Amino acid sequence: MSKPTAGDFTKTAGWLDWFDGPSKPRFKLPAGAVDAHCHVFGPGDKFPYAPERKYTPCDASKEQLFALRDHLGFDKNVIVQATCHGSDNRALVDALKAANGKARGVATVNALVTDAELQEMHAAGVRGTRFNFVKRLADSTPREVLREIAHRIAPLGWHVVIYFEAADLPEHYDFFTSLPTTVVVDHMGRPDVTKPVDGPEFALFVKMMREHENIWSKVSCPERLSVAGPKALNGEQHAYTDVVPFAKHLVETFPDRVLWGTDWPHPNLKDHMPDDGLLVDYIPQIATTAELQKKLLVDNPNRLYWS
Numbered sequence: 001m002s003k004p005t006a007g008d009f010t011k012t013a014g015w016l017d018w019f020d021g022p023s024k025p026r027f028k029l030p031a032g033a034v035d036a037h038c039h040v041f042g043p044g045d046k047f048p049y050a051p052e053r054k055y056t057p058c059d060a061s062k063e064q065l066f067a068l069r070d071h072l073g074f075d076k077n078v079i080v081q082a083t084c085h086g087s088d089n090r091a092l093v094d095a096l097k098a099a100n101g102k103a104r105g106v107a108t109v110n111a112l113v114t115d116a117e118l119q120e121m122h123a124a125g126v127r128g129t130r131f132n133f134v135k136r137l138a139d140s141t142p143r144e145v146l147r148e149i150a151h152r153i154a155p156l157g158w159h160v161v162i163y164f165e166a167a168d169l170p171e172h173y174d175f176f177t178s179l180p181t182t183v184v185v186d187h188m189g190r191p192d193v194t195k196p197v198d199g200p201e202f203a204l205f206v207k208m209m210r211e212h213e214n215i216w217s218k219v220s221c222p223e224r225l226s227v228a229g230p231k232a233l234n235g236e237q238h239a240y241t242d243v244v245p246f247a248k249h250l251v252e253t254f255p256d257r258v259l260w261g262t263d264w265p266h267p268n269l270k271d272h273m274p275d276d277g278l279l280v281d282y283i284p285q286i287a288t289t290a291e292l293q294k295k296l297l298v299d300n301p302n303r304l305y306w307s
């Protein structure tokens with residue numbers, strides 16, 4: 001099979017394409033499981049990448065995402081707007097409409113979005129908006145603007161998804177904890193997993209969740225956070241053991257406020273591209289009982305996105 005292209009665009013140098021031909025997971029996902037963090041990219045010739053983007057990915061279409069969903073054994077997807085599409089949510093909305101109720105979305109909107117556009121996105125299945133604080137991915141938006149957006153989406157029952165790196169949490173803590181909606185943190189706030197799980201940096205994240213019951217976390221992206229591996233490749237059943245204590249701690253401490261997703265097609269990985277089947281096999285390391293697995297994969301995402 002030919003390697004993915006980027007439509008009329010040229011991929012960022014060194015771009016790693018998503019893993020072609022993932023294995024069938026050994027871990028059997030519970031019925032109704034949701035992949036609660038994944039993306040579509042383009043295709044670029046149909047849904048152009050945004051002029052303000054910081055990277056150009058390979059294409060990753062809705063058809064390819066839905067095929068992966070079925071192959072891995074997920075029931076549904078939550079598709080998150082990727083920064084390479086800026087605040088142009090057309091590719092996302094197109095995927096949601098094609099999913100026949102089997103996908104919900106998280107959009108990126110700016111201050112110019114109209115109430116009619118918000119309503120239209122809601123009808124297509126959007127249930128949240130994403131605020132990005134990772135500097136390499138997007139230019140920063142003033143907090144007053146973000147706060148205004150949060151207040152505008154709140155009446156729709158939407159939540160805010162935030163993406164930031166652990167070192168920046170102190171600077172944003174008061175803002176995050178003052179948001180008026182449910183707040184979902186991407187990838188556990190990107191902890192530095194070479195630091196102790198009970199050290200001060202991760203403790204601040206745990207404190208934020210403990211003291212604010214509206215804050216949830218995705219316990220996703222071990223492939224992005226891991227330093228020591230081993231990688232989810234070549235049949236590895238115990239991948240990313242250095243990330244496990246962080247995710248397991250959140251799953252066990254906040255079992256009703258955690259979500260999991262593949263992060264397919266894994267933007268901006270530099271080291272390797274994981275086999276998504278083996279990423280699913282990572283789950284029982286962090287959610288070690290059938291009850292915790294059902295909450296993480298079925299109950300929590302369905303409550304947040306489908307009720």
Ligand SMILES: O=C(O)c1cc(C(=O)O)oc(=O)c1
Nearest residue numbers: 081082083084137263267268
């Ligand atoms: O929207 C994105 O561009 C994006 C990027 C990354 C990353 O580069 O870490 O991770 C994500 O989950 C999403």
